[in-house]
Amino acid sequence: MKSKAPLALMEQLVMVLVVALAAALCLQAFTLADQISRRNAEQGRALTQAQNAVEMLKNVHGDFEEAARLYGGTWNGLMWGWSLDEGWGIADGTVPLAYHVLVTPTDSAVPLLGTADVSVYTADGEQLCSLPAAWQEVDGDA
C-alpha cells in the first residue's frame, strides 16, 4: 500500500504558503492603517497650531513681532515661524525638531484687511495643513 504522507505534506506546504501570503497582506494593511492613524493625529495637532497662529494674529491685528513675542517663535521681517518637538511643544533647541509652523503675510489687495498663510510642515518638508488668516488692521490715521 502506498503512503499518503507526501500528499499530506504537499497540502500542508500549500497551506503554509497561502497563510504566509495572507500574513504579508495583513501586515501591509496594518502598516498602512498605522501610517494613516499617525497622519490623522499629526494633522489634528497641526490644525490646532495653525488655528492658534490665526487667533494670535487677529488678537494683535497683524503685528507679527508682537505675535512672536506673545506666542513664541521668531519674526524675521518676511515670515513668522517656530519649530516643534515630537510632543508638539515649542522646541528649545535641545531636542530634535519634528514640525515647523510658518506664517507668511500675503497681499489681500483690500485696504485695512490683513491676510496671511499659515502652514505646518513635518521635519521632512511634507505639508500637514494650511490655513488662511485674515484680520482687520488698525487704521493709524483714525
Next chain:
Amino acid sequence: MKNLRQKHHMDGLTALLLFGVLAVCILSVLLLGADAYRRLTERDQTTFDRRTAVQYLATKVRQADTAGAVTVTSFDGAVPPGESGTQSASGDTLLLTENIEGTPYCTRIYYYDGYIREVFGECGVEMLPEDGEKILEARGLLFDWDFDGSSAGPLQIEFIAADGTEERLILTLRSGGEAMP
C-alpha cells in the same frame, strides 16, 4: 522494512513541523493584528478626544462671545486678583453668562475628577463641582487671560488630555476688551 518505517516516521515529523510553522505564523499575525488594532484605536480615541475638546471649548466661547459674558475664574466664583499695572485672570473655570428673560444664567466649564465638566444654572445659585455634566475624559484644564486697560489679550486654554499630552488653545474674543471680567 525498517527503512520504510523510518521514512514514514520522518514524513510524519515533517508534517508536524510544517503544522507547527503554520500555527506560529497564524498566531503571530493574530497577535500583531490585535496589537496594531489596539494601538490604532487608542491613538484615534486620543485624537478624537483632543480635537473634540478643542472644538467644544472654542464653540462655547464663540457662542457666548458678547461684551462681559466670558470670564475666567475659579469654580466658587472668586476671581484671582490682578497684577499691578496690568490685569490678569487665571483660573480653572470658564464662566459664560447669558440673560434669559431678564435672568442671568451661568455656564461653568471646568475640570473635576478626571473629566471636563459643564454645569448650567442661574447665576448666584450655589453649585458643587460634582454637579457638572461629564463632557470628556481629561487630566486637566486651565484658563489664562491677560489684558490691560485698553484691550484684551488672547484667552489661553491649557488642556491636558487623558493620555497626559498637553494642548494649548488660543482664542481671540470678538467682543474684545469689553468682555473683560
